[in-house]
Amino acid sequence: MGNTKWWDIAVVSAAAILCLLLVANQARDRELVGAIVVIVVFVTVWFAIGRGQADGGRRATVAAALVIVLSGVGTAINPGMATIQVIAFPLLWYYAATLREAIVTNVLLALSVGIGYWSALGATLDDLLEATLVESISLAGSITLGLWISRISVESASRERLLVELRETQAQLAAVSRDAGALNERERLARELHDTIAQDLTGLVLLAQRTRRELVSGSPTVGETLDLLEDSARNALAETRSLVAASAPVALAEGGIRAALDRLASRFGRETGIVVSVAGETPPLDRDTEVVLLRCAQEGLANVRKHSAASSASLELTGDATSVTLIVRDDGGGFDPALDSDGFGLSGMRDRLTLVGGTLAIASAPGEGTSLTATLPRSAVLA
Structure with a gap:
């Protein structure tokens, strides 16, 4: 118009x-x-x-x-x-x-x-009738056509408003989606940093303290400890590069999850002196599932290192037609799972499992050790 x-x-x-x-x-x-x-x-x-x-x-x-x-x-x-x-x-x-x-x-x-x-x-009267007839027809046609066009115009304006509102809603949803994506990415990076870099750095600090004590005491094993310190630093560097590249953990590059757990247990034992045994097998797993299991194992052993005062621990990997399970046990001092924890480890592990439909069960009591059971559904496992 x-x-x-x-x-x-x-x-x-x-x-x-x-x-x-x-x-x-x-x-x-x-x-x-x-x-x-x-x-x-x-x-x-x-x-x-x-x-x-x-x-x-x-x-x-x-x-x-x-x-x-x-x-x-x-x-x-x-x-x-x-x-x-x-x-x-x-x-x-x-x-x-x-x-x-x-x-x-x-x-x-x-x-x-x-x-x-x-x-x-x-x-004349006849002219009046003719003029009246002609103008009545013209007026009726104009009003009919005008009302029809006006209705179309109103509907068009209404649709235009709806389209503008739809575009604004789409823009808002896109912004919310971007924000949610950014939040999820920050949470993912926080979990990865905690499960890899933070734990590697903790190990380096403990090895550095051990090296200092051995140097002061003149222990003949200081060279071995220095080699272990260098190996841990290299591993932390490799994990950092892997994280930056958003690729699978270096530990999974060869041999899959079972071999990665063996290497993790061996390294953990050398760093802490805590004997870690590995048992069990699973059906073939996809790489994302292996990553989740490895991170759970790393977090479980990190808790053993920090809190348990254990002398031994174990990693048990099992799988059947419906699920795959990783159990991390230790013979340490245990704790009360009902108490609130201000740490990120267990909550981060639970969040990681929830993202793939898994669950985390904690069995522990003061003086009785701790058992962490991470379970993933069969849908996350390759047939």
Whole structure:
């Protein structure tokens, strides 16, 4: 409704057609001149006053009034000018702010043109009936078409608003998704850092302290401890590079999960002096499942190192048709699982398992050691 370029074309085209009709109908000179003047003023009103005044306003009211008057005057000069209604009726819909205003101005236009038509024909009773019939049909057609177009315009505007709201909602959902993705990535990195780099650094600190004691005491095993310190540092560097590259842990590069657990147990024993045994086998596992199991084993042994004061520990890996299970046991001092913990280890392990549909069970009591059981569903295991 508000595209002024097409309205410009419509107004100018209607004016040109009216002029051609007047010439074709061989209007008398005075009628021709008078009608052309009305047409020129009509076009001038559009470009000078009415153009761009869609949906009401003071200038739109003035333009509508002039359209009604000029249409009646032009038709009174020459009855062929009644054709001006083909553009006058739509212009009144264009200028109107409400449906009521549009209908009222359409009625006024029909009256103005009807009076002009009746006057031009001869002002007899028969002419009045003819003018009334013609204008009634014109008015009915204008109102019907106008209401239909207005309804389409309202529905179009409503759909446009809905589309804008949908786009805004999509943008908000995208922002929420990005935020959630960033949060999940931060949580993943926190778990990876805790399960790898933090534990490696803890081991390095303990080995450095052990080296210091051996140097002070002149222990002959200091060279072996230094080799172990270097090996641990290299392993931490490799894990860091693996984490940066977002690839699988270095420990899983050869031999799968069972070989990785054997190497983990051997290294842990050399660093801490705690004997760790490894037992059990599983069906073939996908790499993501192996990563989860290895991280659980690393976290379980990290807790043994920090809190248990154990002399031995074990890693037991089992699998069947429905699940795969890793059990980390130690003979240390144990603890009460019901008490709140301010550490990240066990909660991080539980979160990691939850992401793949797994569970973590803790069995412990003061003085009775600890058993951590990580279980993953069969769906995470390759057939």
